Amino acid sequence: MTDDLLERAVAYLLAVLPAIGPDLSAPTPCRLWNTRMLLAHIDESIAALRDGLANGHVRLTPGAPVxxxxxxxxxxxxxxxxxxxxxxxxxxxxxxxxxPVSTRVLxxxxALELTIHAWDLTATAPTAPPIPDHLARELxxxxxxxxxAADRWPLFAPPIEPPTTTPTDRLLAYLGRLQPPP
Known part of the structure; x- marks a missing residue:
């Protein structure tokens, strides 16, 4: 695992964001969440990461509503x-x-959180880029x-059979997600 994993995950998120359209009520692969709710969750995740880096501890508090x-x-x-x-x-x-958790683990x-939720956003943004293979492979x-496999619900669905052997399909399937059909 390389030290730039978080940087590559953030780069992927930044590449997806411009493709998000104005309809923030659009559904996402995250059950019961629309785009607005998913963006708010991403905001919370970023806030928690920044809090950990700045203060040495993560407080799990909600981010600002989007x-x-x-x-x-x-x-x-x-x-x-x-x-x-x-x-x-x-x-x-x-x-x-x-x-205590090492900052590298944080x-x-x-990286996993931001990459998967950036991919979730692509469901409402068909022009958004896919997860880069090298990032999916490493994650x-x-x-x-x-x-x-145990204790993953309700955060993640059970693993499913991937439709292909691509790193992205395997990662998504492990986290209970499937790529939409072309």
């Missing part, structure tokens, strides 16, 4: 700030749920440790 398509501008700004935080000096470990969890190697 009310309009300007929400993608907000997410872009926050994602770019996360990249700056990641590039600057930060603690070696952070406290998450009262347990970055890996963040697939860590996903079983971060999202074990």
């Amino acid at each position: 009310a309009t398509c300007a929400g993608t501008v907000h997410i872009r700004s926050r994602a770019e700030a996360l990249l700056d935080d990641w590039a600057n000096e930060h603690p070696e470990s952070v406290v998450v749920f009262d347990k 970055g890996t969890v963040g 697939l190697t860590v996903a079983p440790n971060l999202v074990p």
Whole structure:
């Protein structure tokens, strides 16, 4: 696993955001979430990562609600700030749920979270790019440790059979998702 995993995940998110249309009520692959809710969740995830890097602990607090398509501008700004935080000096470990976790693990969890939810956004943005193979391949190697087969519900659906052997299809299927048909 390389140290730039979080940076590549954020780059993918930033590549997806311009394709998001003005209809933030559009459904996403995240059950019961529309685009607005998914953007708000991404905002919360970025806030938690930034909090961990800045303060040495992650407080799980909601992000600001995303009310309009300007929400993608907000997410872009926050994602770019996360990249700056990641590039600057930060603690070696952070406290998450009262347990110390290495900052590298925090970055890996963040990379998986941001990549998968960026892909979820592509359901409402057909012109958005797919997950890069090298990113999907690397996340697939860590996903079983971060999202074990047991105790994954309600955050992730059970693994399903991937339709192909591409790294993206295998990663998505492990997390209970399928690519839409072409």
